[in-house]
Amino acid sequence: DQQVKQNSPSLSVQEGRISILNCDYTNSMFDYFLWYKKYPAEGPTFLISISSIKDKNEDGRFTVFLNKSAKHLSLHIVPSQPGDSAVYFCAASARGGGNKLTFGTGTQLKVEL
């Protein structure tokens, strides 16, 4: 049972344009959401997070939006840069679940020149 879903395995965007990565979840107890970025041969690195009490969090070129009623979150990257090419994982946790992180399957972003 995949509680965190990233339905797009890959996304290709031109440099300078906006990248939008999507994530859906099924567990209504999730109250904290994170995005991680992973380059080949490296471990995932934390990018940005959002608490369920907010619907938007912004950090530089990265913005995460949370729609609790739809159980959907998205990561916007603008403007996209070639160095953003990586696999992006969405993750969620619930206080009632011991704060264990549950990850999606990832989306491979390719930013083309």
Next chain:
Amino acid sequence: GAGVSQSPSNKVTEKGKDVELRCDPISGHTALYWYRQSLGQGLEFLIYFQGNSAPDKSGLPSDRFSAERTGGSVSTLTIQRTQQEDSAVYLCASSFGSANTEAFFGQGTRLTVV
């Protein structure tokens, strides 16, 4: 060290042999995770340790897999009688274990079973 350290970085083993993978979490982190990523796949949860609580072993794929965490710090993931389908990158992560905190990952151990 400042980050999560995993060893070895690469391991090639023969089918049927046992392997041990080690993880040194960030000092002070009470929570420790093991995940694996098979070729072309996402992150698969294996096991989660949080403080002195019983570990969440719900992700271990078979009884050939086990993990322990000694003294609330270093963790070892053991795979007995390895199979070719065990080939993957095994990732360890640690966190403070409290609400609304992120986990930090190590570089991973690439396991190849031949």
